[in-house]
Amino acid sequence: MRYRIDLEYQGTRYHGWQGQENARTVQGELLRAARELFGAAVDVQGSGRTDAGVHAICQVAHLEAPRALPGARLVREINDLLPPDINLLAARRVDDRFHARHHATGRSYLYQISRRRTAFGKPFVWWVKDSLAIEPMRRAAAGLCGMHDFSSFTDKRVEKDTSTKVLLQEAVLAEAGELILVRLRGSHFLRKMVRRIVGCLAGLGRGEISEKDFAALLGAPSPYPARATAPPSGLFLEEVIYPGETFKRPLSPVLAIDGPRPEKGRP
Amino acid sequence: MRYRIDLEYQGTRYHGWQGQENARTVQGELLRAARELFGAAVDVQGSGRTDAGVHAICQVAHLEAPRALPGARLVREINDLLPPDINLLAARRVDDRFHARHHATGRSYLYQISRRRTAFGKPFVWWVKDSLAIEPMRRAAAGLCGMHDFSSFTDKRVEKDTSTKVLLQEAVLAEAGELILVRLRGSHFLRKMVRRIVGCLAGLGRGEISEKDFAALLGAPSPYPARATAPPSGLFLEEVIYPGETFKRPLSPVLAIDGPRPEKGRP
Numbered sequence: 286m287r288y289r290i291d292l293e294y295q296g297t298r299y300h301g302w303q304g305q306e307n308a309r310t311v312q313g314e315l316l317r318a319a320r321e322l323f324g325a326a327v328d329v330q331g332s333g334r335t336d337a338g339v340h341a342i343c344q345v346a347h348l349e350a351p352r353a354l355p356g357a358r359l360v361r362e363i364n365d366l367l368p369p370d371i372n373l374l375a376a377r378r379v380d381d382r383f384h385a386r387h388h389a390t391g392r393s394y395l396y397q398i399s400r401r402r403t404a405f406g407k408p409f410v411w412w413v414k415d416s417l418a419i420e421p422m423r424r425a426a427a428g429l430c431g432m433h434d435f436s437s438f439t440d441k442r443v444e445k446d447t448s449t450k451v452l453l454q455e456a457v458l459a460e461a462g463e464l465i466l467v468r469l470r471g472s473h474f475l476r477k478m479v480r481r482i483v484g485c486l487a488g489l490g491r492g493e494i495s496e497k498d499f500a501a502l503l504g505a506p507s508p509y510p511a512r513a514t515a516p517p518s519g520l521f522l523e524e525v526i527y528p529g530e531t532f533k534r535p536l537s538p539v540l541a542i543d544g545p546r547p548e549k550g551r552p
Numbered sequence: 553m554r555y556r557i558d559l560e561y562q563g564t565r566y567h568g569w570q571g572q573e574n575a576r577t578v579q580g581e582l583l584r585a586a587r588e589l590f591g592a593a594v595d596v597q598g599s600g601r602t603d604a605g606v607h608a609i610c611q612v613a614h615l616e617a618p619r620a621l622p623g624a625r626l627v628r629e630i631n632d633l634l635p636p637d638i639n640l641l642a643a644r645r646v647d648d649r650f651h652a653r654h655h656a657t658g659r660s661y662l663y664q665i666s667r668r669r670t671a672f673g674k675p676f677v678w679w680v681k682d683s684l685a686i687e688p689m690r691r692a693a694a695g696l697c698g699m700h701d702f703s704s705f706t707d708k709r710v711e712k713d714t715s716t717k718v719l720l721q722e723a724v725l726a727e728a729g730e731l732i733l734v735r736l737r738g739s740h741f742l743r744k745m746v747r748r749i750v751g752c753l754a755g756l757g758r759g760e761i762s763e764k765d766f767a768a769l770l771g772a773p774s775p776y777p778a779r780a781t782a783p784p785s786g787l788f789l790e791e792v793i794y795p796g797e798t799f800k801r802p803l804s805p806v807l808a809i810d811g812p813r814p815e816k817g818r819p
Contacts, residue, residue: 407636
């Protein structure tokens with residue numbers, strides 16, 4: 286019995302998605318919970334890995350179960366066995382040939398930079414204290430749309446089997462109050478690619494590199510993106526797209542962790 | 553030099569506000585940061601204690617500093633020395649006679665119950681899985697307005713010096729999506745009073761006690777509120793009110809930790 290499961294997680298406490306011996310991972314927690322529920326080993330495959338500390342508001346996986354259960358009950362029973370920072374949103378029976386990774390045609394990531402320190406926000410943003418020039422960052426982000434060689438933005442030793450040419454359907458930077466949001470949506474992503482792009486955009490915003498330098502990073506090897514890598518806390522896997530699905534999520538903060546602000550400093 | 557400081561904190565990692573030997577507290581972190589900044593011991597007094605695990609979106613304290621600093625600089629320099637889950641919002645010079653606790657004329661607390669499991673929400677809510685009857689809860693909450701003896705809702709051994717008669721100016725329960733918000737605003741609060749009231753409201757919503765039982769808790773001793781105590785995670789000190797100030801915060805979730813939801817369970 287194959288199920289498609291949609292789930293969200295806060296990555297802070299995990300060594301990423303992918304199961305590893307001696308490390309707490311999201312896939313590992315799902316495998317444990319499913320084994321406990323079904324009394325037998327169960328296969329769970331995600332649409333792709335997320336790195337240590339990276340969050341997901343909608344990761345997709347398939348789960349091969351030894352017996353049938355209604356989707357809503359599967360969600361409830363697995364959630365009862367999961368830690369509070371991993372949460373199944375939905376489960377439904379799918380064709381046995383459905384493969385969460387092979388069939389995914391796109392992924393969307395959102396990155397949150399915060400220009401304000403808040404007591405509640407740290408795990409979900411990258412705090413950048415320096416003043417950032419937004420317009421050049423916006424232009425540089427938009428320039429990433431289309432098919433480019435992103436080998437500068439990734440670790441080639443790790444990616445030897447994956448094409449470094451990536452088609453980005455959407456690359457946009459927008460302000461939302463004190464947050465700066467960067468969305469990248471594409472066919473596939475290379476390891477740390479989003480965090481290195483965001484790190485370089487911040488470097489541009491701070492004036493460390495010019496717009497010309499930034500554009501030159503596409504295709505030409507440079508040690509700068511690795512040095513500039515943004516922290517995982519600000520990164521969210523937003524959505525995984527499958528054939529026949531359209532992407533229509535509005536570009537807005539994943540988590541409005543600020544809430545209404547108190548009136549400050551009254552005497 | 554006396555300053556009024558307004559601050560927010562996530563209480564999860566702290567043993568409450570009040571400084572204690574061998575325990576990490578919010579006041580303790582402030583004292584440490586201020587001592588580091590001024591190179592001398594500094595006095596910091598809060599408007600009142602918050603218990604272990606309880607959050608604040610606007611706690612107020614006064615700080616007696618050995619020398620003058622512009623408020624904005626004080627905020628910035630102390631924040632640089634504080635852990636990321638404590639954040640000064642504002643600081644301003646006040647009259648030396650200003651006392652954060654003695655001069656406060658009111659406090660407002662907000663409690664968040666969540667009827668939905670989410671991967672990001674657990675530290676900021678009380679998850680209640682049972683179905684809750686909202687209307688009786690709303691009526692019972694409203695019935696708490698005015699002056700009442702809340703001795704049933706507190707630990708009398710701890711409160712021997714404080715009057716158990718409390719004037720509540722506002723007692724309201726409202727739904728906000730999957731959240732149930734309870735706001736209690738009053739002259740002063742007894743230890744665990746808000747959490748015991750919320751626990752009893754949930755007991756009423758679940759049908760464990762009747763509206764009549766709930767009303768009878770006012771004034772008459774009962775072991776039920778202590779057993780029903782709601783967890784600290786859902787509780788926020790919202791605001792502290794001083795003479796000449798009016799309270800006008802809208803009743804809305806302190807933290808919109810849910811964000812826009814993914815479209816669920818597509819095939």
